[in-house]
Amino acid sequence: MFWKLDELTWSEAGEALREADYVLLPTGSLEQHGPHLPLSVDTVRAMYLVDEILKGSDKYNLKLVSLPVLPYGCSEHHMHFPGTVTLGLETYIHLVKDIGVSVHRHGARRFAAVNFHGGNTSPLSLALQLVRVETGMKTYLIHWTSFARDLIDEWTVPGWGHACEHETSIMLYYRPDLVRKDRIVKPKIKLKSPIQGFRYFDEITDTGGLGDPGRASAEFAEKLIGEVTDRILRALKENLEAERSR
Template identity: 35%
Template structure:
């Protein structure tokens, strides 16, 4: 049986939702340099969610393809054509309403799968509001970004000059490798070029020209491989599954 909520009939969903973990992927539509599509954050978290759900017999809700505003220090900012973002209030209320609906359906085990760096705090607020509104003591909701599930010992060997940090890994080595594994047909490898961002320690509003590299990559994507992507995917999925089983007492 499919793990996708969108492919289930309502009786199939009803028979499963109370006992299964419901996964809500939340991504973004945002520039990812010359070589990756605008839907990277959506595609990555959706595919990872399907892999996780298959391992725990869960349900994957339709992924939300929009996220909070892109910031220069983690996504290149709002100046790139195609980057299409939500306000904090819109994202919070959207996710809150969806979670309240899942709880109304009988879901008691939910995980919000965060695929976009800037979403974090607003997803936490949405979860808090959903729990208060639903007032169901039996409901438990987890939230984790996919980068939270990457172990340092898996990532750092690929960086001979030091790991720049996950916020600067936008459209860089990790995301390029993940897409090579998860959606290889959407990676334009001939357009990959070196990149290095010299961002200040502060942010300026409105965003200044020349702060972010023209390509939109905040760190170097060169050298990324499908093989590295497979290692990252296995690490991420394995840690998600382990965490979900632990928190929801799944054997």
């Protein structure tokens, strides 16, 4: 069973939030995704892929409430490309914390961010920790791509990660109208370093993308989405059972 919070009345919302096993916050971004994909890729993926999770809720006997997608994220590393809009790290942490505290005040018991942008991961972890400390409500971070990594690795070659064959495949599956197929080029990698650091994306790649978007396929996306949706639902269910048996 599932509900979308923004489609409910206040009385329906009160009931849904108290009954839900999890309240989900899908998190996207508004940032450059290479020459062939729109700025909304992570937000579009968040919308469609969290919908898949909601639709699978009955199969796993889960009650889920979804908040609307957060369409802005932490994208400073993409700011050298026009159109990217970033929230400051502190703003983002406060924003997510305020959302978590709000749903807790209405009776939510578990709050999970379902994330579609790597730059959000660290501030989300901090925000979710702050929500737990302040409210006692259990909080979780589900980074969608972490549940998909081995399947993408098996299918393609190393180097994917942004505006690549993975993200392009998912866009071809849900929103082919937004993919500029004639603009797909393989990016040149300008910097490969063994040391991690904060880097702007134009220091790493010429197009803003990674991997080989020319390998993208909607058929691959379809298989990936089915399997990853199941993995995430199974993890949510197993977590619930583990917590209940303690």
